[in-house]
Amino acid sequence: MTPLPLVAVAGNPNAGKSALFNALTGARQKVANYPGVTVERHSGRLTLADGRPVEVVDLPGSYSLDPSSPDEAVTRDVLLGRQKGERQPDALVVVLDASNLDNHLRFCLQLIELGLPTIVALNMVDLAKRDGLELDAKVLERELGVPVIETVAVRRRGVAELSQALDDMLSAPFCGVHEHVKSDLIHLQRRAREISAAAVVSETPVRRWTHRLDAVLLHPLFGPLILAAIMFVMFQAVFAWSETPKGWIQDGIDWLGVQAATALPAGLLRSLIVDGAIAGVGAVITFLPQILILFFFILLLEGTGYMVRAAFLMDRLMHNVGLSGRAFIPLLSSFACAVPGIMATRTIDDPKDRLTTILVAPLMTCSARLPVYTLIIAAFIPNTRLAWGVGLQGVVMFGLYMTGVCGALLAAYVLRRGVLKGGGSGFMMELPKYQWPPLTDVVIGLLTRCQIFLKRAGTIILGTTIILWALASFPQAGPGQKQSDVSIAGKIGGAIETVVRPIGFNRDISMALLPAMAAREVAVSAIATVYSIDSPDQQSGATSLQEKLQHRWSLATALAFLAWFVFAPQCISTIAVTRRETNGWKWPLFMVSYLFVLAYVFAGLTYWTAVALGL
Amino acid sequence: MNAHFQPDAIRLDRLPVGSRARVTSVDWDALDEGEANRLRQFGFDEGVTVEPLHLGPFGRDPIAIRVGRMTVAIRRKHAGAVRVTLIGK
Numbered sequence: 135m136t137p138l139p140l141v142a143v144a145g146n147p148n149a150g151k152s153a154l155f156n157a158l159t160g161a162r163q164k165v166a167n168y169p170g171v172t173v174e175r176h177s178g179r180l181t182l183a184d185g186r187p188v189e190v191v192d193l194p195g196s197y198s199l200d201p202s203s204p205d206e207a208v209t210r211d212v213l214l215g216r217q218k219g220e221r222q223p224d225a226l227v228v229v230l231d232a233s234n235l236d237n238h239l240r241f242c243l244q245l246i247e248l249g250l251p252t253i254v255a256l257n258m259v260d261l262a263k264r265d266g267l268e269l270d271a272k273v274l275e276r277e278l279g280v281p282v283i284e285t286v287a288v289r290r291r292g293v294a295e296l297s298q299a300l301d302d303m304l305s306a307p308f309c310g311v312h313e314h315v316k317s318d319l320i321h322l323q324r325r326a327r328e329i330s331a332a333a334v335v336s337e338t339p340v341r342r343w344t345h346r347l348d349a350v351l352l353h354p355l356f357g358p359l360i361l362a363a364i365m366f367v368m369f370q371a372v373f374a375w376s377e378t379p380k381g382w383i384q385d386g387i388d389w390l391g392v393q394a395a396t397a398l399p400a401g402l403l404r405s406l407i408v409d410g411a412i413a414g415v416g417a418v419i420t421f422l423p424q425i426l427i428l429f430f431f432i433l434l435l436e437g438t439g440y441m442v443r444a445a446f447l448m449d450r451l452m453h454n455v456g457l458s459g460r461a462f463i464p465l466l467s468s469f470a471c472a473v474p475g476i477m478a479t480r481t482i483d484d485p486k487d488r489l490t491t492i493l494v495a496p497l498m499t500c501s502a503r504l505p506v507y508t509l510i511i512a513a514f515i516p517n518t519r520l521a522w523g524v525g526l527q528g529v530v531m532f533g534l535y536m537t538g539v540c541g542a543l544l545a546a547y548v549l550r551r552g553v554l555k556g557g558g559s560g561f562m563m564e565l566p567k568y569q570w571p572p573l574t575d576v577v578i579g580l581l582t583r584c585q586i587f588l589k590r591a592g593t594i595i596l597g598t599t600i601i602l603w604a605l606a607s608f609p610q611a612g613p614g615q616k617q618s619d620v621s622i623a624g625k626i627g628g629a630i631e632t633v634v635r636p637i638g639f640n641r642d643i644s645m646a647l648l649p650a651m652a653a654r655e656v657a658v659s660a661i662a663t664v665y666s667i668d669s670p671d672q673q674s675g676a677t678s679l680q681e682k683l684q685h686r687w688s689l690a691t692a693l694a695f696l697a698w699f700v701f702a703p704q705c706i707s708t709i710a711v712t713r714r715e716t717n718g719w720k721w722p723l724f725m726v727s728y729l730f731v732l733a734y735v736f737a738g739l740t741y742w743t744a745v746a747l748g749l
Numbered sequence: 750m751n752a753h754f755q756p757d758a759i760r761l762d763r764l765p766v767g768s769r770a771r772v773t774s775v776d777w778d779a780l781d782e783g784e785a786n787r788l789r790q791f792g793f794d795e796g797v798t799v800e801p802l803h804l805g806p807f808g809r810d811p812i813a814i815r816v817g818r819m820t821v822a823i824r825r826k827h828a829g830a831v832r833v834t835l836i837g838k
Contacts, residue, residue: 197787197790197791198786198790200786202783202786202787202790233818234818234819235818236792236817236818236819237790237791237792237817237818237819240790240792319786319789319790320789320794323789323792323794324794327817344820345802348802348803348813348820349803352802352803352813354804354806355806357806358806442822445822446803446805446811446813446822447805447806449805449810449811449822449824450805450806450807450808450810450811451807453810453824459811483783484783560784560823560824560826560827561811561822561823561824562784562787562788562791562821562822562823562824562827563821563822564791564819564820564821564822565813565819565820565821565822
């Protein structure tokens with residue numbers, strides 16, 4: 135089968151490239167990774183006017199063909215036909231921001247020099263008009279020597295014309311690219327400015343919307359306050375709005391478990407499917423609503439252009455510990471889950487900045503740790519009211535979150551002065567114009583994230599869960615023996631206990647630490663399983679688990695357990711994503727080791743202090 | 750760089766917010782290659798009009814600067830490599 139003709143969409147960041155790509159391809163998109171690098175390949179299909187299908191690929195936004203990040207290197211290599219796993223594009227759509235021609239034309243000129251069949255999409259002409267800028271597309275067309283089509287990608291305007299132009303272009307023969315492009319930036323920049331000046335019909339200075347909004351949102355006092363308020367709403371949403379859909383998913387999983395339990399005969403297969411697959415994967419899928427809500431906010435903040443402003447506001451503070459403002463968003467995302475957080479570090483240009491951010495991201499308390507905190511706090515911390523509306527339990531919870539944040543800042547500080555010394559391209563970002571992202575683009579983004587998450591749950595997490603189930607189920611206990619004494623997991627738990635006994639952990643906790651590696655919230659169910667083994671009573675809900683904990687753990691142990699989970703070596707998914715994002719085992723192993731040491735030391739300090747205080 | 754020396758040139762990081770100026774020279778050697786490349790890509794070049802718009806809330810760093818038709822944020826340290834002369838409103 136001959137592959138479909140390939141159309142690449144290229145342009146500067148913030149030119150509206152992805153919106154145009156979405157407008158061309160609709161929701162039929164595929165996200166994959168380019169082989170060997172951690173750059174996402176977004177592709178989709180477009181049917182031309184004559185019914186011919188073509189594949190459209192959205193190249194990472196770039197300022198020139200001289201790459202300063204892995205993303206930009208992919209853009210260059212695809213265009214030159216050098217990218218592994220990608221064929222040379224048959225045509226190129228260059229997206230320009232109509233109100234920023236001076237800058238965007240420079241990359242455009244470089245791209246036209248390549249000699250690929252090229253169409254220019256003069257995008258966001260509506261915003262340019264709003265800013266009082268009138269352009270002549272015909273002049274541009276004459277100066278550039280390629281077709282220029284006016285578009286407003288977010289309103290799907292000009293898309294039909296663009297598709298028609300592609301149709302004409304792909305019907306004509308084409309004879310190879312020129313490898314040697316004049317990449318003298320200054321020369322190109324001056325030429326770009328000339329063309330831009332020629333294409334401007336009229337320019338009436340108007341007070342720009344973006345400027346007015348920035349006066350408030352980047353205000354030295356109101357700016358940080360508004361950012362704090364937005365973060366507060368975001369966290370409220372992630373934790374409060376997700377309760378209802380989480381309940382539905384939980385009900386669905388419970389129902390599925392009951393159905394499977396009644397349909398299957400008692401025995402190993404039933405145990406594998408009900409206790410292993412459904413319970414394990416189900417526990418993780420219940421986090422889908424939280425992750426989607428978080429991504430909804432992130433996509434919205436990114437789409438409107440606010441995200442860069444947040445980075446601007448936070449840059450100086452992050453700079454103090456050796457990070458840049460760009461690390462703010464990935465770290466914020468890590469409060470929901472370190473996996474999307476680590477994936478979001480791709481926007482950080484500097485490799486050392488990025489690696490530091492990846493390494494400290496797991497210290498942000500992810501939502502999977504919440505069930506653990508909730509259980510232990512409810513069991514051991516009295517619900518004393520400290521002040522109006524402020525309870526001791528809430529303060530402890532907040533303290534755990536803050537310990538994580540401080541730990542992350544401290545770890546970044548140490549890493550930047552130790553193993554990740556030097557480097558740092560500082561902070562250089564374009565502040566794009568504010569605009570309202572079309573709902574369809576947000577929905578497409580959410581669907582893509584949803585797909586990635588479910589695929590992960592269906593592969594890595596399912597696999598891990600089955601392995602853990604097998605470890606806990608074999609060899610089978612004979613009469614009079616306890617499964618937890620006999621099983622491999624029990625043996626491993628016993629071995630772990632010798633290591634963690636000094637910091638106050640008993641064998642039950644040791645056994646729970648292992649499955650908690652699959653997903654941290656599993657620790658709760660693992661402890662529940664360990665304690666329900668002796669009792670024939672199957673109805674052990676959370677309340678009775680709380681009571682059991684109160685009888686078997688000392689307060690010092692409970693506090694040490696909480697301290698452990700603040701720093702706990704992260705889950706398998708985090709390790710897997712770190713391996714993927716850093717292209718090797720070196721950094722994930724380093725991350726696991728340093729977090730393990732931190733967790734051990736802090737749990738130990740907590741335990742010994744608590745014992746010394748007679749708690 | 751000295752060929753472009755101008756007695757009335759000031760450093761971009763010392764330009765007050767809201768004042769417009771023209772870039773007279775950029776000390777590319779004071780920046781590392783990646784930083785210099787980015788600044789060029791943002792359009793910093795002799796003759797271009799710049800205007801500081803906003804300062805970061807902590808330590809007045811970074812600085813949001815209008816360059817030609819776009820707004821970029823760079824750190825104070827990097828802005829220090831750019832020399833400008835004031836132009837009238």
